[in-house]
Amino acid sequence: MSIEVGSVVEGVVSGITNFGAFIELPEGKTGLVHISEVADVYVKDVHDFLAEKDKVKVKVLTIDEKGKIGLSIKQTQEKKPEEHATTQQHAATNNSSFRTPRPARGPRDFRKPNNRFNNTSASFEDKLSRFLKDSDERLTDLRRKTDSKRGGRGSRRSD
Template sequence: MSIEVGSIVKGVVTGITKFGAFVELDGGESGLVHISEVADAYVKDVNNYLKLNEEINVKVISIGKDGKIGLSIKQLSEANKKTKFTQAPKKSFDDMMSDFLKESTEKQQDLRRSLDKKSGNIR
């Protein structure tokens, strides 16, 4: 099987490190999915996204002169998003926490107003 930059191929995760995952491709060649190419979100631990011996699809993003093959899962999912559907952007943890705190504060204020009306302490 001839591997070319831009092609989408199947492979099996053969090793996981702090910096990425090694994938054996159909045809016996191996490549690396760098940690920055694992997912759209920040990846602290590759083990949270991939498991040993897991079969995955990857996109070939580079082939070095030394024969090293660079792979991406993230770019594969980006291509799928463009062709299949448009997904709303994910909120960061800080944005979600800010929304939660705002909603919580509003609910507490409503509850206080309701309790004050019932007890006769109208504000």
């Protein structure tokens, strides 16, 4: 079987680095699976997913003019989350070097629910006065905190 872009081949992990894993392919060629192409979840350490001499299916992504082969493991896996979890559990029982990764965290929303100014029954002037009062309080708090870090008011020395 010829190694072409888009083909899926089986290979053996020949080396692991902090940026990915080298896979020995048929015909004596070697390709690289970048850390971002190891799994569908965030991969902090490739060792959590692969060990040397593991057999893996990889998809050929790129072959450049120098002969470097870019590979992907995650593109060979199906996208079903239930099946992905059972595959990881199955692999964990069959391969002692496989550790299940922590669950991926989604994007966080750090904004607080801010319903102070969304009262539709209040007039514009009421909303504006509440906003100005809140803004003034926040600026006062900020000044207090930054002044204390600078040594308070009047702490500048004139040289």
